[in-house]
Amino acid sequence: MTFQLTAKENRVAPDVVIGSFLVNNIPTLVLFDLWATQSFVSLALRKMFDDVARELDYPLEVEIFEDRPVRGSRVHRGCTLELFREHYLIDLVHIPLRESKVIVGMDWLIPNGAMID
Template sequence: MSITDGRPVKSEAPAVKSHTFQLTMEEARAASDIVIGAFLVNGLSTYVLFYLGDTRSFVSLALGKKFRDAPGTLDSPLEVEISDDHTVSAARVFRMSVLNMFGERFLINLVLIPLRGLKVIIGIDWLVPNGAMIDCERHLVKVRTQSRG
């Protein structure tokens, strides 16, 4: 907030930086540092990539169009590097989306960005609070659940 002519004026929030990357399904399956699987997101079956290198969780524009609820707005815009020297500004987020996996429902916030190939990327913002452990060698994800702790 800044003051102009004695009146408070809401200033633009600085953009937060993040990064992700573009992968095809074949590239994702061949990568040794990520895990991919098919799960339900807001009731839609889709491929989900679990990746410790992303600070946020993302959903493709194409899949986001199929969600029933309208996206909200981020508190601060997010500048997302999606490939070398290509950055997009993201301002819309699906808050409280439902990720179904392992017979459990998990809530997740998904930022809308253009993605090719993959539809959902789950990052640190969801992995850490949910006690997720990624075993890249065996391509497994373990998550702390309500029923199993």
């Protein structure tokens, strides 16, 4: 199970960073959540992606803060997240997001050799 907070709730959380970055060359509000185990994309934003989404090997149950759990069963693999002119590959699971367009969990760190300091 994975958890998601809204952008407003995360503004006061010390372990979350919010900013505007390019995801697949689309300016996007991105929430970096150190407690999220996966990365997610809003249903509205995923419609703007050129590539075809794939089925996950197993669906994820995501608990949206103070809301009902939702299931994510489709993923865009190999999306590009641009951070300060560096490009990182990231897989984004589709879920309904209220405010954020992308939530970046910790699943992208190791494959990209990235570290949060």
